[in-house]
Amino acid sequence: MSSARKEAARLVEGTTASAGTTSVAKAAPSAGAGTSAETRTGTGKGVYVGKVKITTRLRNGRYELTDPTRGGLSTVDFGNRDNREESSGKRFTDSDNVWGNGTVSSRQSAAVDAYFAAGKTWDYYKKAFGRKGMRGNGRGPSTIVHYGKGVAGAEHDNDLWFGDGKDDKNPLTELDIVAHEFTHGVTFSTAGFAGTSESNGLNEATCDIFGTMVEFNADIAADTPDYLIGEKVNLHGDGKPMRYMDKPSKDGRSPDHWKPGLDRLDDAHHAAGVANHFFYLLAEGSGKKVINGVAYDSPTYDGSKVTGIGREKAAKIWYKALTTQFTSATDYRNARTGTLKAAAALYGKTSSAYKTVQKAWTAVNVK
Incomplete structure (x- = not known):
């Protein structure tokens, strides 16, 4: 079992897709956190969070769901594929920095939920405890949405993975769920609970x-x-x-x-x-x-x-x-x-x- 799989932790029981051992870092290579000059403020409308402001990055004329102010935290579309070794995720980009429509008809809506929630989790740990990121190393995780088909689960496995629910209409990207998975990264690098x-x-x-x-x-x-x-x-x-x-x-x-x-x-x-x-x-x-x-x-x-x-x-x-x-x-x-x-x-x-x-x-x- 790889180190990635050892630290995997699921939020819920449910239908799960086959899982490889590869982090999304391989599926969608990071372009780095970016600079303050690339930082922009966009608006998003998530399935659960509603209309919110989000920090994005402008790169090569396109806006990305990448946050230079939070350790390069990013959100990736896994395309409802389920093989982490063979499939490639795609970083969310947009032309006008307006993301999602609040329903699952837009693939960006669940992305807004996950991205916004991960950012709020980063902010909470930093403000409450002076902790920057899951491992305290200043690096933001990737949140991977639209993982598999009929996947009613969420998981921490180096990065944060979210299915769209059993009917692919209820993504597992609610605020407390995303924060739950982020926290698995915190527990892994602190207490390291295991065994019983x-x-x-x-x-x-x-x-x-x-x-x-x-x-x-x-x-x-x-x-x-x-x-x-x-x-x-x-x-x-x-x-x-x-x-x-x-x-x-x-x-x-x-x-x-x-x-x-x-x-x-x-x-x-x-x-x-x-x-x-x-x-x-x-x-x-x-x-x-x-x-x-x-x-x-x-x-x-x-x-x-x-x-x-x-x-x-x-x-x-x-x-x-x-x-x-x-x-x-x-x-x-x-x-x-x-x-x-x-x-x-x-x-x-x-x-x-x-x-x-x-x-x-x-x-x-x-x-």
């Missing part, structure tokens, strides 16, 4: 957590910030989100709290439920509430009441733990210890933040 269902569950939860944080920080009207994962892509055809952070069991598969046998779950996205629930409780607290018009009702394992410390503090604690405490073998008990150490380092052992970390883990039965 709990460790892999923490990997997926980390990506859901920061996907959600990016959504809240982007704060766009077309995609209301919430604690629902992939609620717009209609993955299962029932109009429901993929996952719920306030009460993970609402998806019918994920546990709300830790229990014996969690390490035997066959899907890490379900094992992520415990950490997703912990983060929601830490940030927002337990019980009923309405946030941005979305109703939540978060239970606790022991019936206790948890008062949240806010999203920003909760995210700082999780990121601190991710980058200084978590390892490839971290399980839920280790995650409790790691986040407590992170909270102590950031806010002190006598702080309300530290005490709330304790309460939130106990509330999901991690002791």
